[in-house]
Structure formats: structure tokens, C-alpha cells
Amino acid sequence: MKQNYDVVVIGSGPGGLAAAIAAKRAGAHDVLIVERDVEPGGILQQCIHNGFGVEALKQDLTGPGYAQRFINEARALDVDVLLDSMVLDVTPQRRVTACGKQAGLVELDARAIVLSMGCRERTRAQIRIPGARPAGVYTAGTAQRWVNVEGYMPGRRFVILGSGDIGMIMARRLTFEGAQVERVLEIMPFLTGLNRNYVQCLLDFNIPLQLSHTVKRVLGNKRVEAVEAVQVDERWQPIPGTEEIIPCDTLLLSVGLIPENELSRQMGVRLDPVTGGPYVDEGFQTSAPGVFAAGNVVHVYDLVDWVTEAGLIAGRSAAEFALGKTGTQPAQRTCVTKAGENVRYVVPHRVDAEALTRGPVKLQMRVLRPMEEPVWVEARAGDDLIARHAERYARPGEMLSLDLPQKAYDTVRRAEILTVNVVRRKS
Amino acid sequence: MEQTDTLICITCPMGCALAVTHEGQTVVRVTGNHCNRGPRYAQAELTDPRRMVATTVKVRGGSKPLLPVYTAAPFPKGRIFELLDALRRLEVDAPVRADQVILANALGSGIDVLASRDMA
Ligand SMILES: Cc1cc2nc3c(=O)[nH]c(=O)nc-3n(C[C@H](O)[C@H](O)[C@H](O)COP(=O)(O)OP(=O)(O)OC[C@H]3O[C@@H](n4cnc5c(N)ncnc54)[C@H](O)[C@@H]3O)c2cc1C
Numbered sequence: 001m002k003q004n005y006d007v008v009v010i011g012s013g014p015g016g017l018a019a020a021i022a023a024k025r026a027g028a029h030d031v032l033i034v035e036r037d038v039e040p041g042g043i044l045q046q047c048i049h050n051g052f053g054v055e056a057l058k059q060d061l062t063g064p065g066y067a068q069r070f071i072n073e074a075r076a077l078d079v080d081v082l083l084d085s086m087v088l089d090v091t092p093q094r095r096v097t098a099c100g101k102q103a104g105l106v107e108l109d110a111r112a113i114v115l116s117m118g119c120r121e122r123t124r125a126q127i128r129i130p131g132a133r134p135a136g137v138y139t140a141g142t143a144q145r146w147v148n149v150e151g152y153m154p155g156r157r158f159v160i161l162g163s164g165d166i167g168m169i170m171a172r173r174l175t176f177e178g179a180q181v182e183r184v185l186e187i188m189p190f191l192t193g194l195n196r197n198y199v200q201c202l203l204d205f206n207i208p209l210q211l212s213h214t215v216k217r218v219l220g221n222k223r224v225e226a227v228e229a230v231q232v233d234e235r236w237q238p239i240p241g242t243e244e245i246i247p248c249d250t251l252l253l254s255v256g257l258i259p260e261n262e263l264s265r266q267m268g269v270r271l272d273p274v275t276g277g278p279y280v281d282e283g284f285q286t287s288a289p290g291v292f293a294a295g296n297v298v299h300v301y302d303l304v305d306w307v308t309e310a311g312l313i314a315g316r317s318a319a320e321f322a323l324g325k326t327g328t329q330p331a332q333r334t335c336v337t338k339a340g341e342n343v344r345y346v347v348p349h350r351v352d353a354e355a356l357t358r359g360p361v362k363l364q365m366r367v368l369r370p371m372e373e374p375v376w377v378e379a380r381a382g383d384d385l386i387a388r389h390a391e392r393y394a395r396p397g398e399m400l401s402l403d404l405p406q407k408a409y410d411t412v413r414r415a416e417i418l419t420v421n422v423v424r425r426k427s
Numbered sequence: 428m429e430q431t432d433t434l435i436c437i438t439c440p441m442g443c444a445l446a447v448t449h450e451g452q453t454v455v456r457v458t459g460n461h462c463n464r465g466p467r468y469a470q471a472e473l474t475d476p477r478r479m480v481a482t483t484v485k486v487r488g489g490s491k492p493l494l495p496v497y498t499a500a501p502f503p504k505g506r507i508f509e510l511l512d513a514l515r516r517l518e519v520d521a522p523v524r525a526d527q528v529i530l531a532n533a534l535g536s537g538i539d540v541l542a543s544r545d546m547a
């Protein structure tokens with residue numbers, strides 16, 4: 001290990017691995033990944049099911065299998081990896097402090113940094129479930145790690161709150177291991193995960209799903225004995241008389257992921273309150289010069305394929321910054337993206353028109369409300385339509401994207417704001 | 428006797444709700460599909476439903492107590508629990524390489540079960 005690096009990547013999930021690989025390929029000499037776990041791969045190592053890589057690699061891989069390809073590639077490119085070391089601090093001058101059992105306290109200087117710390121799960125406290133505090137309430141991801149990596153079953157009879165992909169995948173996994181999954185409850189009136197997981201994880205094993213339902217109370221003193229489920233109205237208010245006691249010994253929460261940005265916050269990187277991640281430009285540079293971000297740390301992706309893609313862009317940008325090819329002068333003219341009709345957020349938050357001279361720029365966004373009808377995903381500068389494409393539907397659980405074409409250069413250069421809308425497509 | 432069942436097509440993320448009218452295992456009519464892959468999916472679901480299976484097996488001397496494994500091809504749905512039982516009884520020795528065969532020709536299906544990752 002060295003003291004000075006061109007690029008230091010924090011986190012070895014698919015975002016970090018891709019960033020390190022791209023940084024090397026773009027000519028960065030010394031590239032280091034710092035990872036707090038004892039092995040690289042990030043959260044993928046516990047996602048043992050298949051379904052990874054279908055979009056980007058055109059292959060249906062398991063989580064560990066997907067990670068393995070990128071671990072092998074990083075190794076082949078001589079990326080340095082410091083394992084079992086937690087990054088404690090990063091300064092705007094790009095000094096990284098890490099600490100681990102093996103390596104002790106380490107201080108490094110980087111010309112560029114890629115933040116790729118992933119995300120963490122929302123916990124019970126964050127969704128305020130009343131009732132006693134018995135053992136047996138865990139996040140679905142924690143249970144996933146126990147069952148798939150450590151070999152430990154956290155219970156026998158489960159209720160899962162949240163119909164996101166992790167919750168549904170755990171419902172099947174626990175069934176495979178001989179447990180009984182009594183119910184999956186979802187507060188929204190629609191499924192929040194993918195249809196394919198609903199069919200293959202719940203329907204296949206007759207696990208009942210109840211939409212517009214939540215947990216009102218957890219019962220039990222030492223250990224969970226039951227949960228009280230209740231139906232909710234459009235404003236998420238419990239409907240009296242619909243309560244039901246469901247006996248179980250474990251409640252799993254699959255109620256959302258939050259980008260992991262303690263380090264970013266400490267160093268003063270500006271964060272978007274909607275995504276929970278840093279404001280980034282089209283090269284994934286944050287508000288701190290030379291500090292880039294990739295993957296779930298920016299916004300929560302539903303497919304790992306796009307995490308890899310974002311990591312590749314961030315890594316390349318970081319290498320270019322480290323090599324002094326960019327960033328020496330402030331961007332000529334950046335235009336801000338704005339969430340318009342039925343759009344919750346847009347990433348990147350800013351686009352430098354000059355980037356369009358090199359290729360199209362991809363915008364990614366999520367809708368607020370599901371639209372089960374043909375839609376346009378469109379970007380406008382004032383009244384000018386810059387780009388649009390058709391989708392057959394739009395759902396909050398499935399990220400949308402829109403390419404700004406190179407020919408939009410002139411418009412984007414003059415524009416201050418680009419508004420992205422998802423609107424009905426009239427036939 | 429004709430019978431109509433609802434199936435959700437999972438060939439693409441659209442997830443069309445298919446109303447499948449069939450006589451035994453023969454599809455008579457499918458509605459609700461947005462493309463012609465829907466009826467094909469319905470036919471396969473009626474005659475020979477298959478799923479990819481991913482689980483873990485015990486590993487001796489590895490960096491972790493469990494090795495994730497997966498079926499090299501979709502496996503007959505009706506025999507998944509039988510397969511899981513067979514895999515639960517298995518114990519392999521580290522080191523293991525990704526895509527190494529862990530259980531060949533599982534339950535005589537012609538499908539191998541492979542390691543998902545390297546494990547030292
Ligand atoms: C429980 C869970 C299950 C998921 N299941 C699926 C799924 O089934 N399918 C799917 O497509 N997506 C799934 N996801 C989403 C998944 O996280 C992304 O697809 C992808 O793994 C994100 O990659 P990443 O590199 O951004 O983050 P991660 O894979 O989370 O990697 C982040 C890495 O950073 C490390 N790190 C964090 N902070 C520090 C620090 N301070 N110092 C050093 N290292 C640090 C972490 O240890 C971790 O290895 C899941 C997410 C979670 C949380």
C-alpha cells in the first residue's frame with residue numbers, strides 16, 4: 001500500500017468495484033479500494049438469488065456471481081484493496097483516515113475520491129411502530145445476512161412488513177429454509193417491488209400479500225408473539241375494525257433503504273433531501289471538487305446493472321480529475337435538472353453542456369405515482385422539448401431513464417433549468 | 428372442460444395479468460397480454476413450470492460457513508423442495524471456485540448445481 005493515490009474508492013460493492021475498474025482503464029495509476037468488511041463485493045454477497053446482470057451483462061447471475069466478475073477484473077487490473085478497514089473521515093482536501101484490526105490507523109492522500117458506501121435499511125424507530133420492544137424485530141437485510149452468510153435462522157414464523165424486493169426475496173428464502181411466512185404487509189395500495197418477485201417469491205409458495213395494510217402494534221414481552229395488522233386508508237390512517245392479530249415469532253422490516261452518507265455529511269458535501277444522497281453532476285462529481293459518488297450512496301437503484309454503469313462513469317471522471325484533465329476550471333455553464341410533473345427526483349442534479357460534446361447524458365428519475373398507461377418521459381427547457389421517449393407505464397418501484405442527445409447541446413448550453421416530466425401519452 | 432386461470436407474465440417487467448383459458452394442459456385462449464411472449468409463457472407454466480433455484484450448502488474450512496449455490500438452468504418447480512433437501516445434506520470442502528459443480532445432474536434432472544462464488 002502507498003501513501004498517495006490517484007483515486008481512493010470507499011466501499012467495494014458493485015459501485016465501488018466499477019469505479020476502481022474504470023479509473024484504472026482511464027489511466028489512473030494508483031487506485032485503492034477501502035472496505036470495512038473482510039471481503040469485497042458489498043451487499044451482493046448476501047443476495048444469493050439470481051436476477052443480477054440481466055440488463056447490462058445480458059446474463060442472469062446470482063449476487064455473489066455478479067460480484068465475482070468485477071472482483072476478478074479489479075484484481076486483473078491491479079487495483080489495491082484494503083479490507084477490514086473502516087473509513088472514519090474524509091476531508092475536502094481529500095485526506096482519508098481509515099482504521100482496522102489488521103492495518104491499524106491509516107492516513108492516505110488522494111487526488112480524487114469516489115464515495116460508494118451503498119445504503120442502509122430503515123429501522124423500526126424510523127417508521128414508528130408502537131408496542132413492546134421484544135426480541136424478534138429485524139430488518140430484512142440483517143436477516144438476509146444471517147440466513148445466507150452466517151448460517152443462522154432468526155425465527156420460525158414470520159410476518160414481513162414491506163413488499164419491496166428484499167422483503168419478498170426473504171419470504172421465499174425463509175420458506176426454502178423451512179420457516180412459515182404468514183403474511184407480507186404493504187402500506188401502499190400497490191406492490192413496491194418487481195412483479196417477477198411477486199410471482200416467484202410469494203405466489204409460487206402461496207404467501208399472502210395484503211396491500212394497504214401495516215403493522216399497528218407488536219405484541220410480546222421477551223420475544224415477539226404476534227403482530228396486530230390493520231388496513232389503512234389513502235392517508236395511511238388505520239381503519240378501525242380491520243385489525244387482525246397474526247401470531248408469529250419474528251417481524252421483518254423491509255421498509256426502504258437510505259443512502260449511507262455519514263462521511264459525506266461530515267466533510268460538508270451537499271446532500272439532496274429527496275434522494276438522501278449528494279447532489280451530483282453528469283460525471284457524478286459532488287459539490288466537493290474531486291469527490292465523486294457512485295451507486296446507492298447517490299440514490300437507491302433497483303437494479304445493480306445501473307449501479308455498475310454509474311460506477312464506471314464516476315470512476316472515469318475521478319481518474320480524469322486526478323490526472324488533471326478536468327476540473328481545473330469550473331464548468332462553463334451548468335444547467336440544473338428539476339423534477340416536474342409526476343417526478344420525485346432526477347439524477348444527475350446538474351448537467352454541464354460540454355459533456356454532450358462527448359456523448360449523450362443519461363438522466364434517471366423516479367415517479368411519484370404509478371401510471372398504468374402509456375407515458376412520455378420528457379425533458380424540457382422552458383417550453384422547448386429537448387428529449388422524450390415512450391414507456392408503456394411508469395411505476396415508483398422501477399427507475400426510468402432518459403438520454404439527452406448530443407444534438408441538444410445548444411439548447412442545454414443556453415438553458416438554466418431542465419424540467420423532467422412523466423406525462424400521459426395520448427394515442 | 429375449459430377453465431380460466433389468471434397468471435402474471437414475468438417475461439418482462441410489465442407483468443401483464445393473463446387470463447388463460449385452457450383444457451388441461453392445452454392453452455385455448457390468452458387475453459391480457461401486451462405481446463406474443465405472454466401466451467408462450469402461459470403454455471410453459473401449464474406444461475412444465477421451472478424456476479432458477481439459489482440456496483446455500485455447508486462448506487468445511489471456508490472463510491464463511493456457507494457457500495451460495497445456484498442451478499445452472501431453471502429447475503422443475505414441483506421438485507424444488509426435494510432439491511433443497513438434497514443440498515441441505517451436502518457438505519463441500521474449501522477452496523471452491525465460482526461455477527464449480529457442487530451437485531451434478533441434480534435428482535436426475537440433467538441440471539447441475541454450481542458454486543456462485545470463489546471461496547478460499
Ligand atoms: C439488504 C439489501 C439487499 C439488497 N438486495 C438487492 C437485490 O436483491 N437485488 C438488487 O438488484 N439490489 C439489491 N439491493 C440493492 C443493492 O444494494 C444494489 O443493487 C448494489 O449492491 C448497490 O451497490 P453499491 O456499491 O452502491 O453498495 P453496496 O453493495 O452496499 O456496497 C457498499 C460497500 O461500502 C462499504 N462501506 C460502507 N461504509 C464504509 C466505510 N465507512 N468504510 C469502508 N467501507 C464502507 C460496505 O461495507 C459495502 O461493502 C439490496 C440492498 C440491500 C441493502
Ligand code: SF4
Nearest residue numbers: 436439442443462465
Ligand atoms: S405479455 Fe409481453 S409485455 Fe406482457 S409481461 Fe409478458 S412479455 Fe411483457
